[in-house]
Amino acid sequence: MTSRSLQDWLGYLEQLHPTAIDMGLDRCREVATRLGLTRPAPQVVTVTGTNGKGSTCAFIAQMLAGQGKTVGVYSSPHLLRYNERVRINGVEASDEALCEAFVAVEAARGETSLTYFEMGTLAAFWLFERETLDAVVLEVGLGGRLDAVNLVDADVAVVTNIGLDHADWLGDSRDSVGFEKAGIFRSTMPAVCGDPEPPETLIDTAARLAAPLLLRGREFDMQVEQDRWHWHGRDRSGLPLHLRDLPLIDLPLENAALALQAFALLDMPWQPLSLVAALLATRVVGRLDRRLITYKGRELSILLDVGHNPHAADYLARALLKQPVVGRRLAVFGLLADKDLAGVIEPLLPVVADWAVAPLSTSRARSGAQLSEVLMERGASVSIYSTVCEALDAQCDQAVAGDEILLFGSFYCVAEALDWLDRHATERGQGIGG
Numbered sequence: 001m002t003s004r005s006l007q008d009w010l011g012y013l014e015q016l017h018p019t020a021i022d023m024g025l026d027r028c029r030e031v032a033t034r035l036g037l038t039r040p041a042p043q044v045v046t047v048t049g050t051n052g053k054g055s056t057c058a059f060i061a062q063m064l065a066g067q068g069k070t071v072g073v074y075s076s077p078h079l080l081r082y083n084e085r086v087r088i089n090g091v092e093a094s095d096e097a098l099c100e101a102f103v104a105v106e107a108a109r110g111e112t113s114l115t116y117f118e119m120g121t122l123a124a125f126w127l128f129e130r131e132t133l134d135a136v137v138l139e140v141g142l143g144g145r146l147d148a149v150n151l152v153d154a155d156v157a158v159v160t161n162i163g164l165d166h167a168d169w170l171g172d173s174r175d176s177v178g179f180e181k182a183g184i185f186r187s188t189m190p191a192v193c194g195d196p197e198p199p200e201t202l203i204d205t206a207a208r209l210a211a212p213l214l215l216r217g218r219e220f221d222m223q224v225e226q227d228r229w230h231w232h233g234r235d236r237s238g239l240p241l242h243l244r245d246l247p248l249i250d251l252p253l254e255n256a257a258l259a260l261q262a263f264a265l266l267d268m269p270w271q272p273l274s275l276v277a278a279l280l281a282t283r284v285v286g287r288l289d290r291r292l293i294t295y296k297g298r299e300l301s302i303l304l305d306v307g308h309n310p311h312a313a314d315y316l317a318r319a320l321l322k323q324p325v326v327g328r329r330l331a332v333f334g335l336l337a338d339k340d341l342a343g344v345i346e347p348l349l350p351v352v353a354d355w356a357v358a359p360l361s362t363s364r365a366r367s368g369a370q371l372s373e374v375l376m377e378r379g380a381s382v383s384i385y386s387t388v389c390e391a392l393d394a395q396c397d398q399a400v401a402g403d404e405i406l407l408f409g410s411f412y413c414v415a416e417a418l419d420w421l422d423r424h425a426t427e428r429g430q431g432i433g434g
Contacts, residue, residue: 006095009102010082010116017115028118028148032125034108040128041072041136044152045262048140048181049160049194051312052255055284056160056194057137059251059259065089066278067268069134074124074149076117076141079286079415086124088131093124101126117141121148135266145183156265157184157191157211160258162198163311178202185211190236190265192220194258214261222257229253233261235270243272249279250288252315286414288319291421295396301325304417305408308335310343316408317347327402328353330395333371334360334388334413341366341374344409352406354398355382356391360412388416393424 004012045060047053057073064071070089078084083092101123105114114122121141128136138154140147162178178199185191187209193202196217206213214220220233231243241264249256256279264270289304307316320329331352335341357371368384375382385391388407395405407417 004099004102006082006098009099013102013116013119016119017113024146025148025151027112027114028122028151031105031109031112031114031122032151034110035104035122035126037122037125037129040125040138040152041133043135043266044138044154045135045156045158045266046138046140046149046152046154046184047158047160047262048144048147048184049158050163050177050309051307051315052160052194052252052258053139055251055282055287056158056255056259056262057139058282058284059256059279060158060262061090061137062278062282063259063263063275064135064137064266064268066274067271069268070131072124072128072131072133072136073139074121074128074136075139076120077411079411080418082120085120086127088128088133093127097127098123118148121151125152140181140184143177143180143183145180147183150184153186153189154184155189156262157186157189158258158262159184159191159193159195159198159202160255161195161311162202163309174199175201179205182206185209187211190214192258192261192265194254214265216254216258216261220257220261222253224248224253231257231260233257233264236265236267241270243275246276247280249282250290251282251284252288252319256282285418286411288316289414293421295424298399299401300396300399300403300405302405302407302417302421304414305406306411306414307408308339308344308410310340310347313344313408314347317351320348320351320406325402325404327400327404330399330403330405331355332388332391332395332405332407332413332417333357333409334391334416335366335371335409336360336362336364336412337366338364339410341371345375345378345380348406348408349378349380353381354395355380356385356395357382358385358388358391360388360410361416362412365410365412388413389420392417392420 047057061071061073073087086093105122138149140149159181179201182202182205190212192214194216223230228245233241286306291302307313329352357368359365372382372384
C-alpha cells in the first residue's frame, strides 16, 4: 500500500465503489470512528450552495488567515491536481501527505465500501487533525444533508444560494434542494444564507433546530455605489456591524458579503483594515478568471469561468454585460451531459458573437454535435472542434484587438484551458480573479 503513488491511489479509489455517488453518512461515520477522527479543527465553517461555494470558502479562509490563524480548506472538484482539494494556509497538500492519509483510511475501512469522494473527505479530515489547525473551511461536494463533509458539526453553516442542479440527487424543486442544503444546519448554531429569497424548507429547518438564521436582505446586505460598496451585518450577539466605502473587487460581491457575515459569527476580532486586505487578496482560479496573454505575438484577453448550470450562467452573463468589450466575445464551450444545456446557453447568447464547441475529456460530456445543434437552433454562429484546445486555438487565431475569448461551461473545460495556457501562451498578468 505505502508504495502507491498519488495517481495510483486515485485510480484505485475510482474502482472502490460500484457508483460514483452514494448519498448517506453511515458508512463514512463508521470509518471515521475507526480512524479516531473527532474534529478537524476547533472552529469549522461548512459551505454549501448551488454556486459560489469556491469563492465564498476562499474569502472566509483569507479573512481567517489575516487574523494569523492556521486554516485548512477542503474543496472540490480540482482543476489540474488532486492536491488542490486539500490546502493549509493556501499551500496544497503534498503527494506524500495525501498518500499517507489514504493508507490510513484504507486500513480503517476494512470491508466498508467508500466512494472516491468519501475516501478523499476522510483523508482530508485525517490530515487536518494532525496539523493542529485553528480553523477549517469545508466545501460540500453535493447537497449537504447526506454529503460526507456533513460528518462534522459546523460552528457556522453557510448556504450561498439555492438553484436547480443535480436533480437526480437533490430533487427538481427549490424546496427539495433547500431541504438538502439546510441539512448542514446544527441545533442552536448560526446559519447564514446568501439567497435573498430562500425556499421555505430552508427557513423551516433552521426554525426546527433553533438555529439563528441570518439572511441576505434581512440581517445583512450590501450596496454598490459607482466604484465603492458598503456592507452591513450582525455579530454573534446580534449587534450591528458596518463596513463602508470598500473598494470594488473582481470576485462576486454577493459572495464577499456572505463571507463577511459568516466571519462575523466566529469568535474573531473585527478589524476592518485586515478584512479589506483579505477581500482584495482573494483569488480563485477558474471563476471570472481573466488572463492577459501573448499568443503568436498578439496580446489577447481570455476569461475563464466554470459556470455550468443556469444559475451560474445567468450570473456570468450579468457580469459580462457590466463589462462590455470593444470588439467581439468569442466563446469556447463544453458541457457535461447531465447539465441543462439550453438553460446554460440562453443567458449568454446576447453577449457572445461566435461559439467554438467541443466535447470534454470525459465520457460524461455532450458531443460537439449536440452542443452545436442547440446553439444553431437559437441562431448562433457555431463551429465544432475535436477538443477544447483546438477550439481555443481557433478562437485565438481569429481574435483581433478589442476581442475577448470567453471559455466556460465545465471544470473539465477550464482544466483543459489551463493546460493549454501553460503550453502555448505567455501570461502578462491577471485581471478578474475568479
